Amino acid sequence: MFKSTNLDMFTFPFTNFKNKTYRYSNDLVELSGDKVNFMKITPEYKAQIKRKREMLEKQPEVRYQSFPHTMEMQWEFVELLIDLSTAKYPEHFSVEKDGDQWTFTNHILEETEVFTFGDESSIDLEPYDMIGRHFHHDYMLMVNRDDNFYLEVAQESFAALFSPHWNLGMSFDEIHGPVPFVSRDGIDLVDRIRKFLLTIEPGVPRTRVNWNLMADRWDVNYETMDVWGPQREKVTPENAGELVHLRVEEQWFIRMPRSNAILFVLDTQFLPMEDLIKRPEWLEITYFNLADIPDYMAEYKGMAPFLPQTVEYLKNLIDSMKEKDKQEKGEEHFVQ
Amino acid sequence: MYSSPVLYDQSETIKEKLAFNNKRKKHLIIYDQQALSDVKQALAAESQNDVDYEQFEIDSRNLHDLRALLYSQKMGTHLYIASDWDHAVTVFTEAVEAGFTEDEIQTIIYGPKRRYIYCMKCYQKSEINPEAETVQCVHCDAHMEVGPFFSKVRKGYIGYPFIPN
Incomplete structure (x- = not known):
């Protein structure tokens, strides 16, 4: 299992420092100029791409789904990813366009895609699947119809109770059917978020950060529930540091200008509990937040079977960190 | 179509009893033998109202006529399906193909749902x-x-x- 090694590039999710508590909210915000482009190449890039491609090769039905009528939108997606990647990382990605003849080069992997833009017969995979395999994100394309959004293309390798195969064709409301998404004021958040998504305009994407805990897993999809369900029981306060990971999803919501669809981009990052000690302030905030998670949320997020052990682990880690500090200060005092 | 409505056991179109939607210009009632007497009764109760009714009894031999009937409907027609499950699925599926939305369909199931x-x-x-x-x-x-x-x-x-x- 890979983890984020450059903590400056890790998206720490608990930004509500004051309350030391987390609840669902419609927390979609406008992006600052430098974050509109979601491309991000981290030290884990090659490991991520390797795993993503393995998933797509081994489980094509599970990991990639599309409707046949989406080809025009798929090409729009190809153009977007190429534009964003070559703009942000010209040293890693380049494109040559000779009319409809495009040559996209991924210099990190030393790979070239040559195709006729708009012509599916010029490539082996579907356009969305082809270009998506060069970037580590998960991508969901939701088509705007009748004031709702319908999932029509999805490429996914890190699922959190989501499945392209199962969720294909569903509306935003249907996909979120299981969520006890009620705000502190009792407002139906799914409906509010759906309405909010309707207001997103081309060129002004929105973002939000979602988080979860995972017990020794990359993803928890419906297809493997029989496997990961019981695995959650093996977490103890002793092994939680290594097994339990803070799983962060940085999400982008982008209005596609030609198709009017919303592209939902997920950048999934992992940090084991034991690595929180590298940032003591993160350790404390994570502890406060996790200690305060209500039961219904722990159940929904699937972390209920191992949350108490994880909280205990973090408490012990904080105690030992403080004890160590005290000792070091004591020693300094003794030396003086 | 790829994500058109389908009839399932908790479909919002399923009602306990036939109840005419008086906001519609025309009522099209498609029923099978099991629902016959209920449909006659409901129509008799509505006989004074000046609304357009059309009825069609479905059996395994007239599926072609069913399709023609559904396709020939104009905007403003409300469809009522009163039958056993399998007949209802046939009619519902054809109706959706012909352009009916869930808002325009009421389904009354006789016998068990699947x-x-x-x-x-x-x-x-x-x-x-x-x-x-x-x-x-x-x-x-x-x-x-x-x-x-x-x-x-x-x-x-x-x-x-x-x-x-």
Whole structure:
């Protein structure tokens, strides 16, 4: 299992420092100029791409789904990813366009895609699947119809109770059917978020950060529930540091200008509990937040079977960190 | 169409009793033998009202006529399906093909409804007892908990796989 090694590039999710508590909210915000482009190449890039491609090769039905009528939108997606990647990382990605003849080069992997833009017969995979395999994100394309959004293309390798195969064709409301998404004021958040998504305009994407805990897993999809369900029981306060990971999803919501669809981009990052000690302030905030998670949320997020052990682990880690500090200060005092 | 409405056991179109929607210009009632007397009764009760009614009794021989009838309807027609499950599925599916939306269809089922589960292990659909909470997939033998969510594309309820104790 890979983890984020450059903590400056890790998206720490608990930004509500004051309350030391987390609840669902419609927390979609406008992006600052430098974050509109979601491309991000981290030290884990090659490991991520390797795993993503393995998933797509081994489980094509599970990991990639599309409707046949989406080809025009798929090409729009190809153009977007190429534009964003070559703009942000010209040293890693380049494109040559000779009319409809495009040559996209991924210099990190030393790979070239040559195709006729708009012509599916010029490539082996579907356009969305082809270009998506060069970037580590998960991508969901939701088509705007009748004031709702319908999932029509999805490429996914890190699922959190989501499945392209199962969720294909569903509306935003249907996909979120299981969520006890009620705000502190009792407002139906799914409906509010759906309405909010309707207001997103081309060129002004929105973002939000979602988080979860995972017990020794990359993803928890419906297809493997029989496997990961019981695995959650093996977490103890002793092994939680290594097994339990803070799983962060940085999400982008982008209005596609030609198709009017919303592209939902997920950048999934992992940090084991034991690595929180590298940032003591993160350790404390994570502890406060996790200690305060209500039961219904722990159940929904699937972390209920191992949350108490994880909280205990973090408490012990904080105690030992403080004890160590005290000792070091004591020693300094003794030396003086 | 790829994500058109389908008739399933908790479809919003299913009602207990035939009740005419008086906001519509025309009522098209499609029924089978089992619903015949209820339909006659409902129509008799409405006989004074100046609304356009059309009725059609379905059986296995007139499916071609059914399709022609559904396609020939104009905007403002409300469809009532009163029949057993299998006939209702036939009519519902044809009606959606012909352009009816769920808002324009009322379904009254005579006899048991059918329920299907979609196995998340083998991606195949099978019919289950509507009362069952857990079932075993008839295709791959996986044990599944019957989930509360239905997919119009997969045409079944989600089957969450689990390993029995």
